[in-house]
Amino acid sequence: MSLAQLISPLALGQKQQQPGLVILDCRFALENPGYGQQSYAAGHIAGAHFADLNRDLSSPVIPGVTGRHPLPDPAQLVDRLRDWGIDNDATIVLYDDGTGAYAARAWWLLAWLGKRDDVFILDGGLNAWLAVGLPLSQDSPQSVPGHFSGQPDNRLLLEAKQLQQRLGQPNLTLLDARGLPRFRGDVEPIDPVAGHIPGAQCAAFTDNLGSDGRFLPVPQLKQRFAEKLGGRSPEALVAYCGSGVTACHNLFALCLAGYPLASLYAGSWSEWITDPQRAIATGD
Numbered sequence: 001m002s003l004a005q006l007i008s009p010l011a012l013g014q015k016q017q018q019p020g021l022v023i024l025d026c027r028f029a030l031e032n033p034g035y036g037q038q039s040y041a042a043g044h045i046a047g048a049h050f051a052d053l054n055r056d057l058s059s060p061v062i063p064g065v066t067g068r069h070p071l072p073d074p075a076q077l078v079d080r081l082r083d084w085g086i087d088n089d090a091t092i093v094l095y096d097d098g099t100g101a102y103a104a105r106a107w108w109l110l111a112w113l114g115k116r117d118d119v120f121i122l123d124g125g126l127n128a129w130l131a132v133g134l135p136l137s138q139d140s141p142q143s144v145p146g147h148f149s150g151q152p153d154n155r156l157l158l159e160a161k162q163l164q165q166r167l168g169q170p171n172l173t174l175l176d177a178r179g180l181p182r183f184r185g186d187v188e189p190i191d192p193v194a195g196h197i198p199g200a201q202c203a204a205f206t207d208n209l210g211s212d213g214r215f216l217p218v219p220q221l222k223q224r225f226a227e228k229l230g231g232r233s234p235e236a237l238v239a240y241c242g243s244g245v246t247a248c249h250n251l252f253a254l255c256l257a258g259y260p261l262a263s264l265y266a267g268s269w270s271e272w273i274t275d276p277q278r279a280i281a282t283g284d
Contacts, residue, residue, distance in 0.1 A: 003111065004255035006215060007120040009129040012093055016047060022086050022143070023048040023093045026057070026102040027126070030190070039097065043136030045129060048095075049084040049143070053245070056080050057105055067271030068190075068243035069105075074152040077109060081150070085143030088115070088150075095122035095129070099206055099213070101246045108248035111261060112157075113150030121252065124214045158238055158263045160272060166238075167199050167279070173232050175203040177241035177250045178269070185282035190242060193273040195280040197240065202284075203228055205241070205249035221257035237262035244268045 007015075015021055025048040029035035033054055040050040051057060056077070058069040086092065092110065094103035103121045110119050122129065130136075158166075166172050176196050181187045183202040188194035196202075207224065210216055216224070229237065234254070241247040244266040255261055265272075272278050 002255060002258070003116050003261055004107070004252045005118075005120045006123040006256070007093055008123055009132050009134055012045070012120075012122060012129075013134050015091070015093075016045075018091065020087065020089065021047070021091045021093070022084055022146075023095070024051045024084065024103075024106055025049065026051050026053070026094055026096045026106050027098075028053040028096065028102045036102075041138070043138055045095065045126070046135070046137035046139065047141050049141055051080075051084075051106055053102055053105065057102075057109060064274050066274075067267040067269070069245055071112075071157075071244070071266050072109070074113060074150070078113065078148055078150050081110075081113075081148045082146045084146070086115075086146040086148045088148055089118070090115075090146065090148070091118040091120075093120045093122055095125050097126040099209060099249065100125055100215075100252075101205060101249045104248040104252045105245045107252055108264065110150075112152055113148075114153060115148070115150055124212065127213055156261065156264060158265045160265070160267055160275070160278065163197070163238060163265050164278065167197070171232050171236045172199065173229050173234075173237040174200040175228060175237065175239050175247075175250055176200040176269075177203060177205040177239065177246040179204045179206070182242070184284065191270050191273060193280065195282040196269070197272055198279050198281040200240070200281075201228055203250055205246040205253075208249060208253040215253065215256060218257055221253050222259075225254055225257055225259060234259045234262060238265055239263070240265040240268040240272075242268055243270045
């Protein structure tokens, strides 16, 4: 079974009463950090718990040291997952109302902690759910605390120093999930320095999706990443983005296409630029 799994809205609707099912609403907006909680309160898939990117799926920023969304403390995240009723054998469905990037961050964190079976992203997210006429709820979910016992697998992570040592190596495939204008350094609406890590390729995460907001078919995803790999080993691939969130979308899409789970540079561009000694590049 693939590590990356999708579920359709209708299939989720049929599973909603299934014992052991936990649904996490991962809605968020960078420009309005309160958006997710407000939207959740206005209506969510029945039974879903709210997982906030800043509060639950990240740790506090240390200015000048970390990127914008440092990884959460693993012990605190395990406690939060237990609060949501998650056991080791739970079936988990993740969704947001955009591209799936925030749901993918939650998927990666679960994989990092060892939860790699029965974790699904709702294909097309909340928009797809609403498009087929399925209802929302304003009720608070009821759950019994779970007994999840995950441990972080830091083999999935690459630190900035390790990445610096690998730059220029012929087997490295370094994928930047941001859009081309930010990758090139033509614009930078979020971070104080524009550009990308030298040697990276632009692999905009939004290109994993079709015009309907759903993930592309597996053969198309496989071809997309085969072109990026250029014959190099997928095991040597490293994904990054602005803050370690949308890179997870590329990692999910790679697994969906049948590739192994590659490494994440979690600090990403917003951490890379905290050290002026680290090289940057602009243009293609």
